[in-house]
Amino acid sequence: DVKVTQSSRYLVKRTGEKVFLECVQDMDHENMFWYRQDPGLGLRLIYFSYDVKMKEKGDIPEGYSVSREKKERFSLILESASTNQTSMYLCASSSGLALNTDTQYFGPGTRLTVL
Amino acid sequence: GNSVTQMEGPVTLSEEAFLTINCTYTATGYPSLFWYVQYPGEGLQLLLKATKADDKGSNKGFEATYRKETTSFHLEKGSVQVSDSAVYFCALRGGTASKLTFGTGTRLQVTL
Numbered sequence: 001d002v003k004v005t006q007s008s009r010y011l012v013k014r015t016g017e018k019v020f021l022e023c024v025q026d027m028d029h030e031n032m033f034w035y036r037q038d039p040g041l042g043l044r045l046i047y048f049s050y051d052v053k054m055k056e057k058g059d060i061p062e063g064y065s066v067s068r069e070k071k072e073r074f075s076l077i078l079e080s081a082s083t084n085q086t087s088m089y090l091c092a093s094s095s096g097l098a099l100n101t102d103t104q105y106f107g108p109g110t111r112l113t114v115l
Numbered sequence: 116g117n118s119v120t121q122m123e124g125p126v127t128l129s130e131e132a133f134l135t136i137n138c139t140y141t142a143t144g145y146p147s148l149f150w151y152v153q154y155p156g157e158g159l160q161l162l163l164k165a166t167k168a169d170d171k172g173s174n175k176g177f178e179a180t181y182r183k184e185t186t187s188f189h190l191e192k193g194s195v196q197v198s199d200s201a202v203y204f205c206a207l208r209g210g211t212a213s214k215l216t217f218g219t220g221t222r223l224q225v226t227l
Contacts (some may be wrong), residue, residue, distance in 0.1 A: 004158070031213045033214075040219055041219060042204060042217040042218055042219040042220050043159075043204065043215075043217040044217075045214060045215075048213075048214060050213070058214070090158055090159065092159075094213055096213060102208075102213055103161055103164070104161070104213075104215060105161075106151075106158035106159040106160070107158050108156075108157055108158045109157075109158050
């Protein structure tokens with residue numbers, strides 16, 4: 001079974017803090033993704049990476065950055081957390097092979113509260 | 116650009132009732148279509164998918180048929196159970212990228 005793990009299930013931070021959310025996958029997947037999930041808005045893509053040290057902006061990258069130094073690990077960074085970044089953050093990975101059968105596998109999510 | 120529209124929730128049904136959750140999409144070309152499910156406190160799990168027109172995806176008693184003529188991928192189940200209570204997301208993948216575009220999700224509550 002594919003396993004995608006996220007470093008924390010719940011996180012509480014203060015406005016202005018630098019926040020790191022970590023995601024690890026164990027299936028040697030090429031692609032990794034960060035989404036945020038908000039009520040009434042569904043999932044929105046923040047950033048994704050299709051290879052080590054490669055990254056691309058998603059639909060809502062403002063206020064976020066990412067790092068992928070190793071294939072299995074994809075970090076989401078909030079340089080200076082703000083209250084409007086309070087959300088559920090979901091990480092996903094996919095093999096990147098055979099596009100028409102490629103499936104994204106999700107981690108359990110990190111619920112971040114910024115006070 | 117790509118977009119997915121799902122019916123508003125919550126949907127409340129009695130056990131053994133028939134379920135339909137509507138999903139329509141806008142995309143260029145020939146997208147792949149997905150249904151994901153999120154149980155309380157968990158991440159998303161792939162429920163089923165279809166990669167070309169007229170394909171039917173099925174899993175755990177759920178079905179959805181890729182209808183290109185109506186740009187729809189409605190989720191159905193003949194007899195829901197309390198354990199099906201969850202949030203259901205319709206999604207599409209278009210073009211050459213691996214990115215998914217999600218709908219807003221539909222919460223299903225099944226009662227005894």
